[in-house]
Amino acid sequence: MDLTLTDDQQLLRRTVREFAEAEIRPHVMAWDEAQAFPDELVGKLAAMGLMGIQVSEDEGGAGMSAVDYCIAIEELARVDPSIALSVAAHNGLAVAHLAMAGTTEQKARYLGPMVRGEMLGAWGLTEADSGSDAGAMRTTARSDDGAWVINGTKQFITHGRIAGLLVVMAVTDAREGNHGISAFLVERGTSGLKAGRHENKLGMRASDTSEVILDDVRVPAANMLGAEGHGFVDTLRVLEAGRIGIAALSVGLAQGAFESALAYAKTRRQFGRSIATFQAIRWKLADMATRIEAARLLTYRAAWLRDRREERISTASSVAKLYASEVAVRAAEECVQIHGGYGFVKDYPAEKYFRDVKLCTIGEGTSEIQRLVIARQLLGQ
Numbered sequence: 372m373d374l375t376l377t378d379d380q381q382l383l384r385r386t387v388r389e390f391a392e393a394e395i396r397p398h399v400m401a402w403d404e405a406q407a408f409p410d411e412l413v414g415k416l417a418a419m420g421l422m423g424i425q426v427s428e429d430e431g432g433a434g435m436s437a438v439d440y441c442i443a444i445e446e447l448a449r450v451d452p453s454i455a456l457s458v459a460a461h462n463g464l465a466v467a468h469l470a471m472a473g474t475t476e477q478k479a480r481y482l483g484p485m486v487r488g489e490m491l492g493a494w495g496l497t498e499a500d501s502g503s504d505a506g507a508m509r510t511t512a513r514s515d516d517g518a519w520v521i522n523g524t525k526q527f528i529t530h531g532r533i534a535g536l537l538v539v540m541a542v543t544d545a546r547e548g549n550h551g552i553s554a555f556l557v558e559r560g561t562s563g564l565k566a567g568r569h570e571n572k573l574g575m576r577a578s579d580t581s582e583v584i585l586d587d588v589r590v591p592a593a594n595m596l597g598a599e600g601h602g603f604v605d606t607l608r609v610l611e612a613g614r615i616g617i618a619a620l621s622v623g624l625a626q627g628a629f630e631s632a633l634a635y636a637k638t639r640r641q642f643g644r645s646i647a648t649f650q651a652i653r654w655k656l657a658d659m660a661t662r663i664e665a666a667r668l669l670t671y672r673a674a675w676l677r678d679r680r681e682e683r684i685s686t687a688s689s690v691a692k693l694y695a696s697e698v699a700v701r702a703a704e705e706c707v708q709i710h711g712g713y714g715f716v717k718d719y720p721a722e723k724y725f726r727d728v729k730l731c732t733i734g735e736g737t738s739e740i741q742r743l744v745i746a747r748q749l750l751g752q
Contacts, residue, residue: 372675374438374668374672376442380438383435384446386419387446387447388449390415390419391446391447391450391454392450394415395412395447395454396451399577399720400723402453402576402577403453403576403577403723405577406569406572406576406577407577408530408533408577409454409577416458416488417486417487417488420433420435421433421443422458422461422466422485422488423462423466423485423487424439424440424443424462425437425440425462425466425467426466426470426482426486427470430470430478430483430486431483431486431487432482432486436678437615437674437675437677437678438671438675438678440463440615440616440619440674441615441618441619441622441670441674442619443458444458444459444620444623445622445623445626445667448619448620448621448622448623448624449623449624449627449630450627451577452574452575452620452624452627452727452728453574453575453576453578453727454577454578455623455624456575456578456620456730457530457577457578459613459617459619459620460492460493460494460529460530461485461491461492461530462616463612463615464492464493464494464529464538464609464613465492465493465494465530465538466482466485466486466492467609467612467613468494468538468596468605468609469481469482469492469538469556469596470482471609472554472596473597474593477556477593477594481556484535485535485536489535490534490536491533491535491536492530492536492538493528493530493534493537493538493583494528494538495531495537495538495539495540495583496525496540496606497525497527497528498510498523498524498525498526499526503737503740505603506549506552506603508523508541509523509542510522510523510524510525510539510540510541510542511541511542511543511545512543512555514592515589517591518589518590518591518592519543519555519592519594519595520587520588520589521541521557521585521588521589521590522586522587522588523541523585524567524582524583525582525583525585526583528581528582528583529578529579529580530579530581531566531579531580531581531583532566532569532579532581535559536556536557536558536559537556537558537564538596539554539557539583539585540552540554540555540602540603541553541602543600543602544600547600549604550600550603550604552600552602553595553596553597553599553601553602554596554597554602554605555590555594555595555596556590556595557585557590557594561588561590562589563585563586563587563588563589564583564585564586565584565586566581566583567582567583567584568582569581569582570582573729574723574725574726574727574728574729574730575727575730610735611684611688612684612688613735614691614692614736614741615670615673615674615677615688617692617695617696617731617735618666618669618688618692618694618695618696619670619674619695620731621666621692621695621696621698621728621731622666622670622695622698622699624699624702624703624728624731625659625662625663625666625698625699625703625728626663627720628699628702628703628705628706628720628721628724628728629656629659629660629663629706631706631710631719631720631724632656632659632710633647633656635709635710635713635719636652636656636709655705655708655709656709662701662702663702666698666699667695669690669694669695670691670695672687672691673690673691685744686744686748689745690741690745692735692741693738693741693742693745696731696732697738699728700728700731700732703721703724703727703728704725707724707725709721
C-alpha cells in the first residue's frame with residue numbers, strides 16, 4: 372500500500388487550498404454569524420469539480436478517487452469546516468446515494484444539475500426519535516394509484532431549507548422492519564414539502580441545518596430510489612463511505628487548528644520570549660502533529676480500500692472516523708489552550724474550530740456507534 376500523493380493529487384491539494392484561502396477565509400466569520408450557506412460559492416465550487424467529486428466523467432462529474440475526495444474535503448475544512456460539511460453532505464450523501472442506486476433515467480435527470488451546482492442535494496434519514504436507531508423512523512410512504520404519498524418529519528437535515536433535491540427514507544412496509552424502508556427522490560417545490568425549524572447551532576453555522584416536513588407529499592413511482600425495501604441497506608452503504616468524508620473533514624479541521632496554534636505560539640511572547648520556546652507548548656504541538664498525521668493515514672487508508680473496491684470497508688471507515696474526529700476535538704481544545712484568553716474570543720480562529728469540531732464525533736454515526744461497528748467486526752458478529 373503506497374499512500375504517497377501523485378503529482379495530480381499534490382496539484383489538487385494546492386488548488387483547493389489556494390481557493391479556500393482566497394474565496395472562503397475572508398468570509399468565514401461573516402458566514403458563521405449569518406448562519407446561512409453562501410449561495411455565491413456554489414458555482415465556484417462546481418467549476419472546480421467539487422460538486423460532483425466522485426461522479427464519473429461520463430455522467431458529468433470530476434471522476435476523482437476516494438483519496439482525491441479526502442484531499443479536497445480536508446483542504447476546505449482546514450479553512451472553514453462549515454463549507455466542508457456542506458460539500459461533504461452534498462457529495463457523500465445525496466449525490467452518492469443517487470449515483471449508487473439511481474436508474475439511468477434518474478441519473479440523467481438529476482446528476483447533471485447537482486454536479487453543475489444548479490441543485491444542492493439533501494439526505495433525509497434522521498428524525499426526532501430515530502438518530503442512531505435509524506430503523507425506528509416514523510416517516511411513511513404508501514402506494515397510491517401509481518404514486519407514493521410520503522408523510523413525516525426529518526430533523527437535522529443539511530441543506531434542508533435550500534436543497535433542490537432531497538433523498539428521503541421512509542417506511543413502505545412496517546412489517547419488514549429495516550427491510551421495509553425505501554428511499555425516494557423529492558424535488559423542491561413538490562406540494563406538501565416544507566422547511567421546518569432552522570436549527571440555531573453551536574458550530575458549523577454556515578452549513579444550513581433544518582427540519583424537513585413532508586405532508587402528503589406525492590411523488591411518481593419512478594422516484595423510488597433503488598429497489599423497494601432496500602433503502603436501509605443502501606443507507607448503510609452510503610454511510611460506510613460517508614464516514615471517510617467526515618474523517619477527512621476532521622483531519623482538515625485539526626490541521627487548521629494546529630496551524631493556528633503553531634503560528635500564535637511563535638508570535639506570542641511571555642516572560643520575555645516566545646511561548647513556543649516553552650516545553651509545555653512544544654509538547655502540545657508535537658502531540659497534535661503526531662495525532663493528526665496518524666488520523667490522516669487512517670483516513671487515506673480507508674479511502675484507498677474504497678478505491679480498490681473492497682467489499683467491506685465498514686471497519687476501516689469507522690476506525691478512521693472515530694479516531695480522526697476525536698483527534699480533531701483534542702486539537703481544537705489544545706488550540707484554544709495555547710491561545711489562552713485570546714482563544715475564547717472571536718478575534719482569533721481558535722474559538723470557531725472549538726465550536727465546529729464537536730459535530731465530527733456526532734454526525735454520520737456517533738463515536739459510540741463507531742465503536743459498536745468496530746467491536747461487531749472484531750467479534751465476527
